[in-house]
Amino acid sequence: MQFMLLFSRQGKLRLQKWYVPQADKEKKKITRELVQTVLARKPKMCSFLEWRDLKVVYKRYASLYFCCAIEDQDNELITLEIIHRYVELLDKYFGSVCELDIIFNFEKAYFILDEFLLGGEAQETSKKNVLKAIEQADLLQENLDFQIRLFPAPS
Amino acid sequence: MPAPIRLRELIRTIRTARTQAEEREMIQKECAAIRSSFREEDNTYRCRNVAKLLYMHMLGYPAHFGQLECLKLIASQKFTDKRIGYLGAMLLLDERQDVHLLMTNCIKNDLNHSTQYVQGLALCTLGCMGSSEMCRDLAGEVEKLLKTSNSYLRKKAALCAVHVIRKVPELMEMFLPATKNLLSEKNHGKEAELCGLLYPALVPQLVRILKNLIMSGYSPEHDVSGISDPFLQVRILRLLRILGRSDDDSSEAMNDILAQVATNTETSKNVGNAILYETVLTIMDIKSESGLRVLAINILGRFLLNNDKNIRYVALTSLLKTVQTDHNAVQRHRSTIVDCLKDLDVSIKRRAMELSFALVNGNNIRGMMKELLYFLDSCDPEFKADCASGVFLAAEKYAPSKRWHIDTIMRVLTTAGSYVRDDSVPNLIQLITNSVEMHAYTVQRLYKALLDDISQQPLVQVSSWCIGEYGDLLVSGQCEEEEPIQVTEDEVLDVLEGLLLSNLSTPVTRGYSLTAIMKLSTREILNRIKKVVSVYGSSIDVELQQRAVEYNALFKKYDHMRPALLERMPIMEKTASNGPTEIVQTNGETEPSVPDTKHPPLVTQPANQVRACDVWTYHCWGYICVNELHSGLLVIPPMTAYNKNGLKIEFTFERANPNPNIAVITIHATNTTEADMTEFVFQAAVPKTFQLQLLSPSSNIVPALNQGSITQIIRVLNPQKQQLRMRVKLTYTHKGLPVQDLAEVNNFPPQSWQ
Numbered sequence: 001m002q003f004m005l006l007f008s009r010q011g012k013l014r015l016q017k018w019y020v021p022q023a024d025k026e027k028k029k030i031t032r033e034l035v036q037t038v039l040a041r042k043p044k045m046c047s048f049l050e051w052r053d054l055k056v057v058y059k060r061y062a063s064l065y066f067c068c069a070i071e072d073q074d075n076e077l078i079t080l081e082i083i084h085r086y087v088e089l090l091d092k093y094f095g096s097v098c099e100l101d102i103i104f105n106f107e108k109a110y111f112i113l114d115e116f117l118l119g120g121e122a123q124e125t126s127k128k129n130v131l132k133a134i135e136q137a138d139l140l141q142e143n144l145d146f147q148i149r150l151f152p153a154p155s
Numbered sequence: 156m157p158a159p160i161r162l163r164e165l166i167r168t169i170r171t172a173r174t175q176a177e178e179r180e181m182i183q184k185e186c187a188a189i190r191s192s193f194r195e196e197d198n199t200y201r202c203r204n205v206a207k208l209l210y211m212h213m214l215g216y217p218a219h220f221g222q223l224e225c226l227k228l229i230a231s232q233k234f235t236d237k238r239i240g241y242l243g244a245m246l247l248l249d250e251r252q253d254v255h256l257l258m259t260n261c262i263k264n265d266l267n268h269s270t271q272y273v274q275g276l277a278l279c280t281l282g283c284m285g286s287s288e289m290c291r292d293l294a295g296e297v298e299k300l301l302k303t304s305n306s307y308l309r310k311k312a313a314l315c316a317v318h319v320i321r322k323v324p325e326l327m328e329m330f331l332p333a334t335k336n337l338l339s340e341k342n343h344g345k346e347a348e349l350c351g352l353l354y355p356a357l358v359p360q361l362v363r364i365l366k367n368l369i370m371s372g373y374s375p376e377h378d379v380s381g382i383s384d385p386f387l388q389v390r391i392l393r394l395l396r397i398l399g400r401s402d403d404d405s406s407e408a409m410n411d412i413l414a415q416v417a418t419n420t421e422t423s424k425n426v427g428n429a430i431l432y433e434t435v436l437t438i439m440d441i442k443s444e445s446g447l448r449v450l451a452i453n454i455l456g457r458f459l460l461n462n463d464k465n466i467r468y469v470a471l472t473s474l475l476k477t478v479q480t481d482h483n484a485v486q487r488h489r490s491t492i493v494d495c496l497k498d499l500d501v502s503i504k505r506r507a508m509e510l511s512f513a514l515v516n517g518n519n520i521r522g523m524m525k526e527l528l529y530f531l532d533s534c535d536p537e538f539k540a541d542c543a544s545g546v547f548l549a550a551e552k553y554a555p556s557k558r559w560h561i562d563t564i565m566r567v568l569t570t571a572g573s574y575v576r577d578d579s580v581p582n583l584i585q586l587i588t589n590s591v592e593m594h595a596y597t598v599q600r601l602y603k604a605l606l607d608d609i610s611q612q613p614l615v616q617v618s619s620w621c622i623g624e625y626g627d628l629l630v631s632g633q634c635e636e637e638e639p640i641q642v643t644e645d646e647v648l649d650v651l652e653g654l655l656l657s658n659l660s661t662p663v664t665r666g667y668s669l670t671a672i673m674k675l676s677t678r679e680i681l682n683r684i685k686k687v688v689s690v691y692g693s694s695i696d697v698e699l700q701q702r703a704v705e706y707n708a709l710f711k712k713y714d715h716m717r718p719a720l721l722e723r724m725p726i727m728e729k730t731a732s733n734g735p736t737e738i739v740q741t742n743g744e745t746e747p748s749v750p751d752t753k754h755p756p757l758v759t760q761p762a763n764q765v766r767a768c769d770v771w772t773y774h775c776w777g778y779i780c781v782n783e784l785h786s787g788l789l790v791i792p793p794m795t796a797y798n799k800n801g802l803k804i805e806f807t808f809e810r811a812n813p814n815p816n817i818a819v820i821t822i823h824a825t826n827t828t829e830a831d832m833t834e835f836v837f838q839a840a841v842p843k844t845f846q847l848q849l850l851s852p853s854s855n856i857v858p859a860l861n862q863g864s865i866t867q868i869i870r871v872l873n874p875q876k877q878q879l880r881m882r883v884k885l886t887y888t889h890k891g892l893p894v895q896d897l898a899e900v901n902n903f904p905p906q907s908w909q
Contacts, residue, residue, distance in 0.1 A: 013214075015213075016213065016246075018284075021251060028215070045464075046464040046502060047465050048468055048469070048502070062786045075393075075429060075436070077428055077429030077466070077469060078430075078432075080425060080429070080465070081426055081429055085379070085386075087788055087789060091788065091789045096787045096789070098786055098788060099784045099788070103166065103170075104167075107209070114279050118283065118314040122386045123311055125386045133272075133275075136272070137272045137275075140234050141234050141235045143234075
């Protein structure tokens with residue numbers, strides 16, 4: 001995966017994760033163009049489109065668009081599953097997640113994404129394990145003195 | 156100085172801004188506060204300030220002055236600081252920034268930290284955006300972590316190592332020993348990730364892992380819709396693809412497992428199809444035996460019939476890639492492919508069109524051309540040029556008869572004449588010239604077409620040229636193929652003059668017309684022609700003027716040469732084959748459809764979401780529909796629980812917060828018959844492990860002809876998360892008679908009970 005963008009139906013960016021280095025200006029340009037392209041798609045069209053030399057996979061969940069850019073040899077259908085898995089993780093973490101949760105807790109959305117994907121690839125395929133890791137990291141954050149040794153790792 | 160405001164507070168405040176200017180002002184004020192706070196080297200609130208900065212950065216405002224602060228946070232001892240610091244680094248500090256390398260030492264320390272979550276943060280950051288220098292420096296640490304017994308870290312280290320190797324390929328050697336041991340892991344490891352770069356000897360191990368995955372029992376945490384760890388399955392298939400690509404032995408070792416996956420994977424959900432798709436890609440790429448390849452293409456053929464448009468799209472793309480190599484196998488699915496021409500989605504139509512052209516051959520030309528011409532008639536303008544070119548090319552290669560060929564060309568010119576490429580005109584002219592026996596028929600049909608419509612320039616140009624050449628055949632009524640029309644020379648000249656005068660004609664077309672008129676001068680309407688030609692001798696159009704003057708000279712001084720010069724053209728040899736540009740691009744790449752970017756995106760809502768505030772524009776600041784922001788992202792799809800004798804009962808679902816073990820189901824009962832269903836009672840029973848609560852219904856009459864419905868809420872407690880099943884009993888009175896029915900409801904969507 002080259003990057004993932006989350007944006008609202010008005011085109012406001014809610015999360016951006018880049019797995020390839022890009023200049024800030026370039027990121028802005030890509031974001032702007034891609035957001036416009038995706039928002040212009042009609043509901044009956046399929047979830048994949050070709051954009052520049054990449055394949056873009058997007059899916060809308062209520063008021064949020066989840067949009068991933070993958071390379072030519074990547075599997076579009078499994079990318080849809082990855083997006084869905086991320087939404088499920090957010091849903092379990094926030095309890096019936098909605099766009100407001102992601103607006104007000106954007107840093108947590110990033111933390112969860114970083115426990116699920118690393119370098120653009122899925123690092124942990126067990127929902128339970130990802131959520132457990134986040135839970136424990138959150139606990140760690142709450143403890144001021146963090147010299148504590150932790151519970152055994154989720155296997 | 157008062158404490159800096161909290162992150163959520165800031166977000167809330169910024170969202171109250173009603174204009175862009177107001178927002179900018181708030182942001183500037185806050186940035187100033189943050190800057191001075193940074194200057195004071197305030198450790199306590201640095202984390203909060205950087206978090207706020209990251210929020211403002213996401214809104215599009217500059218945040219570079221926070222880069223160094225991120226580094227300070229990473230170096231801090233507090234986990235909270237590190238978490239935000241690393242996040243900031245990943246957002247603000249890619250390898251193009253000067254301060255990027257300063258992170259290296261911090262990351263190195265954190266990779267060796269005593270707390271695994273800190274190590275995890277470091278691995279994640281390195282694996283996402285480490286530059287080549289950083290990767291070189293830290294490769295050793297990553298390699299060490301690959302060998303740890305802590306599987307949480309091992310997985311992260313594996314993916315981090317993939318990134319390192321991508322950035323610095325020479326370091327691959329270093330990771331080889333550690334990786335070989337990883338594959339012997341029994342559990343669902345992502346360690347298999349690394350092996351994409353390694354020996355073919357690994358193939359048997361990978362095959363074994365994949366086999367275990369498919370055969371193994373249900374593992375709920377890795378499961379997606381009944382399929383065991385699809386992410387891992389896809390990864391392994393991808394690896395097998397890379398390993399088998401140029402290696403015969405490896406490919407052979409994989410044959411069985413690929414066939415097994417291909418036949419055993421369940422296809423009712425997207426997940427199963429994702430795995431099948433990857434399997435197909437792998438089969439196509441390695442040196443597989445032909446039976447396996449046919450199996451793959453048949454899978455793609457089945458995909459084409461799938462209701463899900465995403466799957467049809469993927470199938471067409473893949474078929475396009477293989478149509479050259481496995482032509483016969485793809486041919487078998489021709490009719491399905493042709494059906495996709497009628498699909499609603501633009502990308503699917505385009506691929507179907509390209510594939511259809513690739514499949515045209517001498518045997519199917521008539522049938523295929525019928526479909527393609529129909530498509531040409533009704534498709535969007537963006538397709539017409541390519542389609543027309545494709546039709547010409549195919550017709551040229553496989554035309555069963557000259558008459559059919561000419562008819563096809565006529566059809567294209569008349570229906571999509573203005574989209575035909577300019578270079579088609581000379582090609583068509585050549586084609587027509589060489590079909591000697593069809594000249595009379597052709598010129599007659601073209602003349603008739605001109606009478607109808609002179610707006611399509613390529614059509615007009617070809618017609619003018621033909622009339623010029625074969626005008627005598629037209630006037631003498633020599634057509635054999637169809638009823639010859641009666642037309643006089645004056646009428647012909649009227650038409651050609653009309654073209655010269657019309658506003659619709661381009662200069663090129665006028666040139667064609669004038670020349671055609673001149674060629675007709677070999678017959679008796681000389682005077683009229685001379686008049687026309689002399690008029691255009693003073694035309695503003697330089698090209699036209701030049702022609703007219705020269706033709707005039709021909710009349711005056713070289714009249715004896717005129718007949719010879721204007722004689723019919725001989726058959727032309729095709730010199731270079733510079734026919735219409737090849738449109739079948741076998742790698743399946745096409746131009747993306749560019750939307751009209753002049754208008755701000757006006758988003759319309761789907762029909763089933765009716766809300767008070769509907770359409771809004773991109774720049775409309777305050778009218779954001781608040782309701783929608785609260786709507787849950789994951790909606791459980793509704794289902795039909797019962798549908799018999801005109802009574803339909805639908806279930807819709809809601810998530811019950813905070814208790815996820817409770818499913819809240821709303822039943823909607825509707826009645827399509829002509830009589831009301833009165834005294835309607837709905838009863839439900841569930842298996843022992845569940846508990847059911849039925850709330851009062853909205854009424855007990857289901858109005859006839861869908862004029863209303865009864866709604867009733869059911870709450871089901873499912874503490875053991877078992878598959879939801881329900882038995883329903885319905886009693887009502889219909890047309891004076893009592894009706895009772897019992898039914899089982901088993902088709903609950905998995906999200907309602909998982």
